[in-house]
Amino acid sequence: MARRTRARRGEGDKLRQEILEAAHALLVETGSQDAVSIRAIADRVGVTPPALYMHFPDKDQLFFELCESYFQNFAGALEDATRSVDDPVESLKRAGEAYIRFALENPEHYRVLFMSGGGTPPDRELTELAGFRCFMALVEQVQKAVDLGKFRPVEAFPTGVVLWASVHGLASLLITDDHFPWPAVETLIRNQIETTIGGLLA
Amino acid sequence: MARRTRARRGEGDKLRQEILEAAHALLVETGSQDAVSIRAIADRVGVTPPALYMHFPDKDQLFFELCESYFQNFAGALEDATRSVDDPVESLKRAGEAYIRFALENPEHYRVLFMSGGGTPPDRELTELAGFRCFMALVEQVQKAVDLGKFRPVEAFPTGVVLWASVHGLASLLITDDHFPWPAVETLIRNQIETTIGGLLA
DNA sequence: TGTACATCAGTGAACGCGCGTTCACTGATGTAC
DNA sequence: TGTACATCAGTGAACGCGCGTTCACTGATGTAC
Numbered sequence: 001m002a003r004r005t006r007a008r009r010g011e012g013d014k015l016r017q018e019i020l021e022a023a024h025a026l027l028v029e030t031g032s033q034d035a036v037s038i039r040a041i042a043d044r045v046g047v048t049p050p051a052l053y054m055h056f057p058d059k060d061q062l063f064f065e066l067c068e069s070y071f072q073n074f075a076g077a078l079e080d081a082t083r084s085v086d087d088p089v090e091s092l093k094r095a096g097e098a099y100i101r102f103a104l105e106n107p108e109h110y111r112v113l114f115m116s117g118g119g120t121p122p123d124r125e126l127t128e129l130a131g132f133r134c135f136m137a138l139v140e141q142v143q144k145a146v147d148l149g150k151f152r153p154v155e156a157f158p159t160g161v162v163l164w165a166s167v168h169g170l171a172s173l174l175i176t177d178d179h180f181p182w183p184a185v186e187t188l189i190r191n192q193i194e195t196t197i198g199g200l201l202a
Numbered sequence: 203m204a205r206r207t208r209a210r211r212g213e214g215d216k217l218r219q220e221i222l223e224a225a226h227a228l229l230v231e232t233g234s235q236d237a238v239s240i241r242a243i244a245d246r247v248g249v250t251p252p253a254l255y256m257h258f259p260d261k262d263q264l265f266f267e268l269c270e271s272y273f274q275n276f277a278g279a280l281e282d283a284t285r286s287v288d289d290p291v292e293s294l295k296r297a298g299e300a301y302i303r304f305a306l307e308n309p310e311h312y313r314v315l316f317m318s319g320g321g322t323p324p325d326r327e328l329t330e331l332a333g334f335r336c337f338m339a340l341v342e343q344v345q346k347a348v349d350l351g352k353f354r355p356v357e358a359f360p361t362g363v364v365l366w367a368s369v370h371g372l373a374s375l376l377i378t379d380d381h382f383p384w385p386a387v388e389t390l391i392r393n394q395i396e397t398t399i400g401g402l403l404a
Numbered sequence: 405t406g407t408a409c410a411t412c413a414g415t416g417a418a419c420g421c422g423c424g425t426t427c428a429c430t431g432a433t434g435t436a437c
Numbered sequence: 438t439g440t441a442c443a444t445c446a447g448t449g450a451a452c453g454c455g456c457g458t459t460c461a462c463t464g465a466t467g468t469a470c
Contacts, residue, residue, distance in 0.1 A: 217413085249415090250416070256414070
């Protein structure tokens, strides 16, 4: 195990940051929160396991903070994709595309955020609250599309679920099934979004 | 730990069956293959852990057999739903509905079969081969719908992916997110299938 | 029918492993005089 | 400027745990004579 030079008085946050980065790297390598151990993180940073407890009360809290940052990335990606897009239908298409692309570019983040099932209690709350806000933005766009007469007069909330399920379905299948003979990803993304949106057009 | 009476000479299969049933029950309770230990299975059956090795070479093989039976149930449910349905569009709708219902009624089976990510090597092969056959049946129906002029002239294989992703998306979201304020499941299933199929109609 | 024996399903103890977390401690860093 | 001291980031050893798997064994079951 490589020794690291001890932090100066004010530099406690440096190790804290390194711990989060190491945890992130290991999560990417193993693909599962359970498979990343406190000991492995400490080893990666070059520190003994108890040192982590100077910065995090326990393992759950450590991963909770990691999730928090993942979710910010995710929400940011969606926002970037739809910023200054007025047409709600176009906005939904771009959000859907950005959603799937984020999942494919950050499969481990996506897995933790949306496919991890149980998860630890604090994680769940976070994902649910922040995720719910993202979802409601989607519902708003659906309502707008209905009001403008571009969509059939569907109920906005359940229709939001249809769209979410559609993009989540493609993203999670692609992440999970490595060996399936997938057609070109670009084609799949386009088909998925065009078909689903197409089913809603007036 | 409750003692069980030792099996008669020819009754080795009885314990074997009990082991599979206990493993299944524990999988349903914990929701994850990793969380079910050899020791817990043995305990549930009323036998010591090494006894399991009389019937299975290792833990992976045990769960592989479990998966195998799950997949038979799944494929059977799809077949039952589409038997003697001639119209390919109707067949696709029924298969989609049966798919989602199977997932919701057997969330642990579904999780193991389609959401478990890595999984053990033998499991993967099985799911991929048997799953691929189910998928190709779906693709056939799509092609038939195109040939009959009921669907737009889409490519059958990538369109099969759209349909699969759509039902998988709803099923896996419902299984994963217990706390989301889901509208009525019946509504969600209907919307998901009608919208996606609707996007393909000629 | 009665007894000696072979079979083999299941046992009990142990293996080495990695885990999250605790606790008393050390020793470089910074401070007060 | 030099020295004694307080701080506190990080250490080393240990805790109790559950895991999959192994191995020599036991003892009821069934068989051969």
